[in-house]
Amino acid sequence: MFRSRANTNDEKASTDKVTTDLSRDPQAPKGRPTPKRSAAQSQRRRAVTPTTDRKEAAKRQREVRRTDLAKQREALASGDERFLPARDKGKVRRFARDFVDSRFCIAEYFLPMAVIILVLSIVQVPGIQNIALLLWLFVIVLIVVDSVGLWFRLKKQINLRFPDEPKRGAVAYGLMRTLQMRRMRLPKPQVKRGERP
DSSP states (O other), X not given: OXXXXXXXXXXXXXXXXXXXXXXXXXXXXXXXXXXXXXXXXXHHHHHHSXXXXXXXXXXXXXXXXXXXXXXXXXXXXXXXXXXXXXXGOSHHHHHHHHHXXXXXXXXXXXXXXXXXXXXXXXXSOHHHHHHHHHHHHHHHHHHHHHHHHXXXXXXXXXXXXXXXXXXXXXXXXXXXXXXXXXXXXXXOOOSOTTOOO
């Protein structure tokens, strides 16, 4: 209120200078006008759009996938390690496959036995239905006992032969293989029954 007019004008000029300096972005390019929105959007679209045709790229990708699947199918039939799927690759998995394939497992005959038991249980004779029920229980107990024994033997052999290799899931992989009939297994069995892996 009791200030002189000269001091107030100086303060006003200095504050105006500071605010104009702060409002300007120090990294903004200088010397050219801001582009219009339509021009900026079209420039962005050109940068995002690939130079090759989308249909051609999809066709090429399908061809690559088809050849990879064909190689994988051949590898599953021949046992070629290079093109096997990731779940079947490795020395430990190969040993688990060979260990299971060299033995007779009750679990591989589960499906045919289940069909026979189902047919017996459909017959309207109470005696045959009771036999089918007992047979069903007997088959399940045999499969469980055989699988538990195979679990311990396979785990012991894997730990002895591959102490430094990663063994996670190899025993379960072998047990899942026992549930398939021998001629339906993929990769195809590379050892005969009774042959030591």
